[in-house]
Amino acid sequence: MYHLLKGFREYMTRKEEFSIVIIGMDGAGKTTLLENIKTTYNPVPGLPPNKITPTVGQNTGRITLPSTILQFIDLGGQSGIRTIWDRYYDGADALAYVVDASDIDRLNECWEVFDNVLASPKILGIPLLLLANKQDDPTSLSVEQIRSSYEEWWQNRLNTLQRSSGSSDQSSRSASLDVMGISALHGNGVRDAVNWLFLRVQNSRARYVIDFAHFLSVSRNI
Numbered sequence: 252m253y254h255l256l257k258g259f260r261e262y263m264t265r266k267e268e269f270s271i272v273i274i275g276m277d278g279a280g281k282t283t284l285l286e287n288i289k290t291t292y293n294p295v296p297g298l299p300p301n302k303i304t305p306t307v308g309q310n311t312g313r314i315t316l317p318s319t320i321l322q323f324i325d326l327g328g329q330s331g332i333r334t335i336w337d338r339y340y341d342g343a344d345a346l347a348y349v350v351d352a353s354d355i356d357r358l359n360e361c362w363e364v365f366d367n368v369l370a371s372p373k374i375l376g377i378p379l380l381l382l383a384n385k386q387d388d389p390t391s392l393s394v395e396q397i398r399s400s401y402e403e404w405w406q407n408r409l410n411t412l413q414r415s416s417g418s419s420d421q422s423s424r425s426a427s428l429d430v431m432g433i434s435a436l437h438g439n440g441v442r443d444a445v446n447w448l449f450l451r452v453q454n455s456r457a458r459y460v461i462d463f464a465h466f467l468s469v470s471r472n473i
């Protein structure tokens with residue numbers, strides 16, 4: 252029992268590390284976001300926007316919060332390398348899907364890509380945040396317009412395919428989807444987005460603690 256309690260104490264006091272995967276189409280602003288997060292939270296700043304080149308493969312960054320380490324993984328978004336995203340869902344504690352809210356011409360493609368993400372059974376149960384990036388650009392769609400655009404796209408798709416069965420999971424997921432506006436370039440909304448991700452992964456940790464406490468109380472009674 253002593254070891255069990257010691258282990259529990261260590262578990263409670265250690266800094267838990269969580270992995271957050273950033274995805275979205277090429278040019279959406281994923282790497283700019285990652286570098287902005289590094290600059291905002293770390294003593295060593297991330298790359299300035301003018302030094303960022305298109306991502307081939309992945310970029311990573313870690314930030315330390317009071318009780319938690321968040322490891323961000325920014326994956327390349329070109330169509331040829333999107334197929335690797337799926338491999339990262341297994342180790343992901345949360346997903347952030349970045350949308351270029353100023354690129355209206357590519358929104359349909361962006362929702363097709365997003366739909367593929369939602370369709371992966373691996374992401375069930377993983378917190379997912381949709382980020383409407385480039386809010387500093389006056390031509391960008393607002394958070395509400397981005398949400399409506401996705402809902403409209405989804406409705407059109409349902410109508411085209413004339414299917415209703417098998418889609419309820421996805422449509423209920425889109426109804427409860429959290430959408431936040433950010434400017435990865437200037438940092439607006441980035442802290443709110445990181446807080447959202449931090450709280451969501453912490454909640455999943457709290458569930459483990461409750462499970463463990465329950466296990467302890469059961470084991471004490473046997």
Ligand SMILES: Nc1nc2c(ncn2[C@@H]2O[C@H](COP(=O)(O)OP(=O)(O)O)[C@@H](O)[C@H]2O)c(=O)[nH]1
Pocket residue numbers: 275276277278279280281282283284300303304305306328384385386387388433434435436437
């Ligand atoms: N105006 C504006 N431009 C942005 C923002 N975030 C990224 N960009 C620009 O969008 C382009 C693509 O950014 P990048 O981070 O490389 O996109 P990625 O392919 O998703 O990693 C670059 O020219 C960035 O400077 C933003 O919040 N506002």
Ligand SMILES: [Mg+2]
Pocket residue numbers: 281282283304305306325326327328
């Ligand atoms: Mg990139």
